[in-house]
Amino acid sequence: MDRPRELGLASYIAVACLVLIAPIAIVCVLAFSGEGYLRFPPESFSLRWFSAFFGDGRWRQSLWSSFVIALIACAISTVLGFLAAYALVRGEFRAKKVLLSFMLMPLIVPHVITAIAMYFLTARFGLVGNVVWIGFCHAVVTLPIVLLILLSSMQSVDINLERAALSLGGSRLYVFRRIVIPLAFPGILSGALFAFLASFDELIISLFLAGVRAQTLPVRIWNSLHLELEPVIAAVSAFLIAVTGAVLVLDGLIRHLRSSAAAGARG
């Protein structure tokens, strides 16, 4: 219709997309650099920065802390988020929107404030550096993420299936276990994946609560960025990007399976 204008928009979009993705792509390339400092493109490639990362006991310890904390936060927020999402979708009470907006507040309140308040409490009970406790604290910020994902995915679960099962004599608990959870399962998995990712990448709360014992990967990156831009950070960053990529691929797979299952069910 209007070729030059369309072409102008398309080239703008191309540049914008390049700027959006380039920093991440460059870090991934630098992680495989064979040199002692950051030069792009690298003149030689190696896995030395990855072996520096995985070969260092302190980095491995951080990886383990991040993993355990994320697993705890993911488990708590997925269970609580699923129950709350079900209540919000199916419940017949007023003020749903107000209740939801309260539960989303941990995403809005600056994390520095949340983290300092949690630290104030944590320090009193001597829980600084306790991995389980940090997992619980992370669940506060991952819960709203699970909630948002499940609210949009559970909207499409047909309430008539539950009504039918109930009218056929199924108990509430039975219907919940055999109808509601299986139907909502893809959404629950997506929610769990993104909760895990959000906790795995969280920095500010960990920064205050970790102490020296439970430094997570983002905390250790933060600490070393104040000193110098070592190439090993590129390897750790590439690892975190790979975790993000894995979560996005798994989520895409879940969505794909769900939509093909839905198409199959329709015949």
Place this chain on the structure above:
Amino acid sequence: MRSRSRDPGVLLVPAFALLAVLFVLPLAWFFVGVFAEADGIADLADWFAIVLTSRAVVTAMITTNWISLLVTAITLLVGYPIAYYLATHTGWRFALVLFCIIVPYFTSVIVRTYSWMVLLGRNGIINQALQSAGLIDAPLALLYNKAGVLVGMTYVLMPYMILTLYAAMRGIDPSLTRAAYGLGAGRIYTFWRIYFPLSLHGVVSGSLIVFILAIGFFITPALMGGPGDVMIAMLIERAVEITLDWMSAAIMALVLLAVTLVLYAFYYRFTDVRRMMGA
């Protein structure tokens, strides 16, 4: 019908319990605990006056507002055409552009900040490229100043703006613009009189969410800013970690929290909160 006890509303209780114990209680305890250190209300009011009129805090508040406004404006201007492209294209073009937004969106903030530090540093990739191309003699100061903060924060917050705008634009009926063309309206007229007004609630929600997140931002300005770019969240962190001045930290935190919650109330009125963060 269903009895009261069977209402699924009770299933909200565990989530509320978690938030009450680990979110509301710590915040309340923190503010009450710190403010109780003052000798009565008058002394506390004095503290507020001293802290909120101190040079460092006033400067940080001005810097915070200015940077947040700039970041909101830049993300809006740069993001609007991208969201428009997403809303008007399908197939591989749509998927590719969405990919370029989603991957940074779900990448750790610290990693995104690090990647820009690598690009913008004194011996960073941009300076290396410009120097080897012979365009500059000495490296440009791109990092540890306001430009660095703006680039980093714009990059981190851009996906929130684009996804919010896109959610609003997806709801615009394409037959409306086609009708305008059919009636003889030009492209620019159609855009400003039909399309833009229909996307306006996305513009408002996107700007609010970016501004809300920007005023509480900590990681990116702390790493990419210079000594003149201290934002309020950094001042709060320093008061706790370095000067151990809990009173100042609590006062600044209370002001920041209040402003955030007021803006969130506006956001709540303008937006379906279920669509927050582009869900």
